[in-house]
Amino acid sequence: MRFERVRLENFKCYADADLRLDRGVTVIHGVNGSGKSSLLEACFFALYGARALDRTLEELVTIGAEEATVELWFAHGGESYHIKRRLRVRDDRATTVECVLDEPDGVVEGARDVRSRVASLLRMDHEAFVNCAYVRQGEVNKLINATPSERQDMIDDLLQLGRLEEYRQRASDARVGVGRVLEGKRESLSQLTDQIDAKEEKDLPERLNEAQSELTTVKSELERYDEQRETARETLEEATSLLEEYEQRRDELEDVDGEIDDLTETIETDECEREALADEIAECRERSDELRTRIESELEATDLSTDADRDAVESLIDDLEERDDEIRDEIEQHRLDAQRHREDAQNHRDAAVDAEERATEKRERAGELESNLEETRSDLADRRETLIDLTERIDAIEDAFEDAPVELGDAEGFREDVANELEDVRSELTTLEATIESLEADIEEGQALLEAGKCPECGQSVSEAPRIESLEDDRERLADLRTEREELTETREHIEDRFERAETLVDREDEHDRLWDKRETLAELIDERESSIQETEGRVETLQEEADELEAEAEQHRESAEAADEQAEDSREAIAECNERRGELADRIETLEDVLADFDRLEDLAEDIESSRERREQLAEMNDERRDRLGTLRDRRSELADAIDEDRLAEARADRDRAETYLEEVAEEIQQREQRRDELQARIGAIENEIEELRSLRERHEELEATVEHLESLYEEAQQLQEMYGQLRAELRQRNVETLERMLNDTFDLVYRNDSYDRIELETDYHLTIYQKDGEALDPDQLSGGERALFNLSLRGAIYRLLAEGIEGAAPTPPLILDEPTVFLDSGHVSQLLELIEYMRTEIGVEQIVVVSHDDELVDAADDLVHVDKDATTNRSQVERRERAGLVAD
Incomplete structure (x- = not known):
């Protein structure tokens, strides 16, 4: 993996920056506080977001700006990728409004999805990236100061051994889960056996035959009672029907009497209304005669004759209204003329006032100018005297x-x-x-x-x-x-x-x-x-x-x-x-x-x-x-x-009463036998259900026996898989420890030629020990500040080398990034750091190394030099990429 280009807009101290990065060693050089590390943080932010920087989004946006943009182009596995993150500030709170990863197979959108995709693509999250390839400023001793267990977790994650532990834990969880299910199934099998034995002791077939025989007897008795009850019901229905028929005739007779009375009353009422209508007609005729007389009188006051009809009156009204419309139009025209004349008068008065005001302003302005002229003439005279004085002083100097x-x-x-x-x-x-x-x-x-x-x-x-x-x-x-x-x-x-x-x-x-x-x-x-x-x-x-x-x-x-x-x-x-x-x-x-x-x-x-x-x-x-x-x-x-017979009516009432009495008595007998029938049917159903349940229990017992056998086999397989992953992780860790120890000694021997130290020992639990020539063992924290920093850089280089060479088939590792690695190094140790960088590039074949430093000694080791300056007045940084650091030195 290699960075190709990073572009910034309103990111921290950068208003606008665009930087291309090539293969080889690139040194980002500048004084402290100029913004060098911010370039690397921008790349890291583009890959993993603000969480990886332990900063809030508000801290990343340039103060006073409303938006910030970071774009990163990088190559990986022979393909090109582009990430763009855009932030926006609203109400002093910054949010991600755009996060897009363009890759050869498509586009990934959303901060969470992009971060997950980058971690999957590089096979490392942001913590693994820092532990492997990114030595951040002030964290040069991070690995050496970590506890052995922390160091073990870091390196195991980098070498993907954490996956084996994850698989082992999954196998363990599966084994425990299968064990729990197996115990449950065994307990269920025992319970099924007890249930089958209990049901077989009840002699269910014999009990079923007895209940079925008794049910046949009860059903025959119910049929006999049903026949007798049906005869009683027919008698009851005939008597009831006859009684209802007589009752209907009596009701109809009452209705007929009522309707006769209503009709008689209605006829009398309508005759009274006819007489009242005759009186109203006479009154209307009198009022009509009065209206005709008044109309003739009103017409005499007009231009029409007294026998004029309605059409003539309406025609005359139309003529008069037309004349009224003409006069109204004439009034409107006069009104418009009056309004226009008033507006003209007001406009002329306004224009007169405006002209007078402008005339006054011009006279006042002329007066001000005349007053200023006096001051200007006085000042001009003073300046002429000053000019004479200057000429005299110049002449004196020339003399x-x-x-x-x-x-x-x-x-x-x-x-x-x-x-x-x-x-x-x-x-x-x-x-x-x-x-x-x-x-x-x-x-x-x-x-x-x-x-x-x-x-x-x-x-x-x-x-x-x-x-x-x-x-x-x-x-x-x-x-x-x-x-x-x-x-x-x-x-x-x-x-x-x-x-x-x-x-x-x-x-x-x-x-x-x-x-x-x-x-x-x-x-x-x-x-x-x-x-x-x-x-x-x-x-x-x-x-x-x-x-x-x-x-x-x-x-x-x-x-x-x-x-x-x-x-x-x-x-x-x-x-x-x-x-x-x-x-x-x-x-x-x-x-x-x-x-x-x-x-x-x-x-x-x-x-x-x-x-x-x-x-x-x-x-x-x-x-x-x-x-x-x-x-x-x-x-x-x-x-x-004439149709109502009182004797037949009394006989029908007697038949109805006898039938109702018998139905009440037979209903109790039928109810008792129906209740017994239902009890027997329920008993038979229960016995049949128990027989069916017994059959089902026997089938479930057979299936559960097969399931228990399968779970016992699966439990053994999960246990074997758990042991295999644990053993494989231990073997791989041992191999990695041995390889890492060898690489660490090779690197340390190269960059730290000191007769005082013999070798470095890395134990299986990643505990580090340094042995002197006399055999005495030292902890890394007993070294001096410069030696400890150089030792940590050697450890980082060995881990990077192991990661690059030890994972077969993996994509290329990310760039090796060193942010201010010379903080704890003196001049001699800096030269050894240069040898380490050259070793990583030429011997190990690291495609891209980026070093951030204010130290001039690192400039000569660069293939490309990026110079960072900060404007003290605007507090904004600028980058300048200088091809070939050697030419810059010349």
């Missing part, structure tokens, strides 16, 4: 350079020449001082020997010694050197005076340049102010002219407003005249509408008269029908009275 040893502009070079000359003299004087001091010491020592007369070491005479013979020459040379020193001291003082002069000239030259720049700026500002004064004066004049024009415009608008008000008043007078005409029309229309209302009332009265006449005729017809019905009912009443 000062006329007597100077250099021209204006060459003072800096002159000061450097004098400084070099002063440095040479001071150096020469220092050398001369040292020579004088040495020569004075030699003369003093020779004088002391001369005064002693002999050498204190060998005891010989020193009168002819070379040092004594050159003593006088040394004194002469010392006198010459002191004279030379006095001359050099004077020369130095003179040069120092010249140097002070040169520095003064440099200061005056700097002041000249500064004053010159200031004068140029001030001259440009004076020109701008003069031009501004002219523009302002023209602007004041223009504002005054525009104000005069606006005041004239306001006066015109006021005149137009008065004319519009007069036109609006004319329109209002026209509206009043139209309304008066409409009032007259309304009165005439109202009179005609009253005539129409009387016509309607007249028609209603005619309809009422016709309706009443029809009602009287209907009532007369209905009474004739009722009288015919009344005669029929009286004939039926006579027939029913």
